[in-house]
Amino acid sequence: MGTIRDVRVDAVPGIVVQRWRSTEDGLFLRARGQPDEVRLVCVCGRSHWIVRERFGDGTASLLVTCHTCGTRGSFLMEGVTLPTP
Numbered sequence: 001m002g003t004i005r006d007v008r009v010d011a012v013p014g015i016v017v018q019r020w021r022s023t024e025d026g027l028f029l030r031a032r033g034q035p036d037e038v039r040l041v042c043v044c045g046r047s048h049w050i051v052r053e054r055f056g057d058g059t060a061s062l063l064v065t066c067h068t069c070g071t072r073g074s075f076l077m078e079g080v081t082l083p084t085p
């Protein structure tokens, strides 16, 4: 394991998420064009999120809500298998 790289939720507009995983240490995102996973950190400094995937119009989104302060973010996802209708 290398050093964890933290990114703030309000500092990463437009990233495209390819994979995500939620762990005891927080929510980790693998974004397009990034060599390593990053940990998503809230403006309140915490990194635990309620995560929801939303599918529609041929696109997939990752919606996150901070467990602690309720700050929200959303990211496009790619490479995700859409559920069959």
Ligand SMILES: [Zn+2]
Residues within 6 Å of the ligand: 042, 043, 044, 045, 046, 066, 067, 068, 069, 070, 071
């Ligand atoms: Zn927060």
